[in-house]
Amino acid sequence: MATNHHNNEPPKELFVPHERKEDTSEQISKPSRSFFQDARRTFFKNKAAVLSVILMIIIIIMSIIGPYFNDYGMDDQDLSRAKMPPRAPVLENVPFLGLEGTLQSNFRGETVEEATENAVMRYDNAEEYIDINVLSEGDGSDDSAEVEATYNIYEAKDMQDQYFWLGTDQLGRDQWTRIWLGTRVSLIIAFVAAAIDLLIGVAYGGISGYYGGRVDNIMQRILEILIGIPNLVVIFLLLVVLEPGIMSIVLALTITGWTGMARIVRGEVLKQKNEEYVLAARTLGQSNGKIIRKHLMPNVAGIIIINTMFTIPSAIFFEAFLSFIGLGIAPPEASLGALIDAGFKVFRLYPYMVLWPAILISVIMITFNLIGDGLRDAFDPKMHK
C-alpha cells in the first residue's frame, strides 16, 4: 500500500522544492540621478532653449568685444559722413544683402527728366554718382514717370576706403559700435535690475510667507499700496529728479519691480511651509534657520530662477521704452531703446538705422523668454523623463 493515494493527494516525489531567489521587488532599475542632473537633461532636450542659450552667449560676447572690431569710437561725430548706408567689405559685392553702401529709392515725376531731377536733388546734387534706372516712361500726367535712383554715396564723398558695416547715424557715428555698446548698456541695466529685484523680492516675500500671520498681513498691505501706485508715474518722477544714467534707470526699475517677485516667493513659501516634510523637520527639532535653508530654499529656488529669467527681458523692454520716450539713457551714451528712437525718426528714408537695433532687441527678448521657458520645464520634476 505504499502507493495508496489518500484523498487524491499527489505523490510526494512530484514536489520540487521552490528555490528562493533574492527578493527583487524593492529594486529600482533606473540609474540614480540627482535633481539637478535631471533638470539639466530636461533642459538640454529642449532645442529652442539650447539654441537661445547659444545665441545669448554670442550676444553677450559681442556686446563686450563688438565695439572694438573697427576703429570708430562710440562718440566720433562727423556730420560730413552722417547717415551713411551700411557697407561691408567683400559682402558689398553680394547685391541682395543691402551692404553695398548705396542709397536707393524710387522717384516720380511728370516725365523721366523730372523724376531724375527729383532724384538728383534728393541725393546732394552729386549727379555723376547717381545711377538712374527708368521704370516707367510716363504719359505727361502727374507722377506717371518713375525712375529708380542708386546713389553711390561712398564714392561721392570720396570715402571708398571707409566701411561702416551697419552705416552711421545722424551725427556720423558708426552704428555697429553703437549697437553693441547699446546692447551692453541694455544688458547691464537688465541684469542689475533683475539681481536687485531678486534680492529684495526674495527677502521680502520669504519673510512675509514664512512668518505669516500679522507680519504677513502688514507686509502684504504695504506691498499692495506700492503696487497700487502706477509704476510709470513713479519712474517718471524719479527720472525727472535724478540725473539720467544707468544707475538712475536701474533704481527706477527696481523701486517698483521687485513686487512681483515678492508676491511669487511669498505664495510659494506659504505653500511649502505647510507641506508635511517641513512639519516633519519641526517635529525632529530643526531650527527655523535650517528649515529655511535646507528645506524651503531648495524647493523655492526653481520658481525664483524662472521668474528672474522673465524679469530680464521685461527690464530690457522697459529700458527701451523709457529711452524711446526720451527718459532713458542720456546722449552720447547709447542703449538699444535710444538707438531705435533715433532710427525711428528717419525710418522711411534710412530704414537700416532702426532695423538692426530692433532685430537685436527682439532676439534678446525671445531668447530670454525661451530660456526661461526651458528652465521652468527643467525645474518641474513632473517634466523629467
Next chain:
Amino acid sequence: MENEKVLEVKNLQKHFKLGRKSVVKAVNDISFDIYKGETFGLVGESGCGKSTTGRTIIRLHDATGGDVIFNNENVHEKKSKKELLKLNRKMQMIFQDPSSSLNPKMTVMDIVAEGIDIHKLAKNEEDRKQRVQELLETVGLNKEHATRFPHEFSGGQRQRIGIARALAVEPDFIIADEPISALDVSIQAQVVNLLRRLQRDQNLTYLFIAHDLSMVKYISDRIGVMYFGNMVELAESDELYRNPLHPYTKSLLSAIPLPDPDYERYRKRVSYDPTGHDTTEEPEFREVTPGHWVRCTTKEFEQYKKELASK
C-alpha cells in the same frame, strides 16, 4: 500590560480663530491616557479633530487650553532649547501623505539622517551612513536606496522612509497620523505589520490616528472615538466593538463593510442623529464599566449601565 502612563492628555483644547468672531473648536476638551507599550487608536470622521489632536500633542500647534504630560513633563510649558530637543527625540510623528512628507530635493540618506544630525547621534560620517543603512533595512528597504530621491519610490516605500526617519532618533512614543490612508490595501497591511513588528522589537508606544475602523481594530489595544472635537467613547478595542454604547460609535461600527455577501445583504446602517441627545444637560465623560468611558448625560449614563448589565 503594565500600567505606566506615557502620555496624559488633560482637557486638551485647540481652537482656531477664523476671523474676529468665528472660532473653530477643532479639539474641545478631550482627555485620555496612553500606557507604555500599547497602541491607542483614535478614530472619527474627517474633520473631527483627530489630526489636530495629534499635532497639538507634539507641539506643532500650541494648545488653547489643557495639558499634555509626556513622561511626567508638561509638553506645552515654556522650555529651553535643550528640553525641547529632548522632547523631540522621545516623541516622533509619522505623517499621512507619503508624497509630501519627504523633501523632494533631498536624498533618502539626508532625509533619514536629519534627526541624527540635529541630535548629533552619529560620531562621524561613516557612523551616520551605517545608521541610515541599518534603519533602511529595519523598515524593509535596501541600503542602496540611500542615494535615491523620494520621487523614485512607490507610496509604500516612501511611507517606510518616513517611518525610518521617525525611528532615527530612537523615540519611545510615535504619533502615526493616518499613516496608511494614502496607501492601497495590500500596502496598508505591509506598513501596519511593519509598525507592529517595530513596536514589539523596540518597545514603542503608538497613538494611531485613522478612519479605517477594521485596521484600527487590528492594530489598537484601546480605541477612542472622536466626534466634532469631543471624545465620545473610549474603551478597549474588543469591548468597543462588542458593546458600543454611544449612538455615534454604533453608527460608525455599522458602517464597516465585511467581505461576506450574506452578511452584507442584511447589514443595517445605523445613522447617527445628534439631535437625539438630551440637550438640557451638558454631557460629561463618564466611566460606565471599568475602562469603558462614554460622553453622556446622567440619564443616558443610567441607561447605558442598564444596557451593559443586560448583556
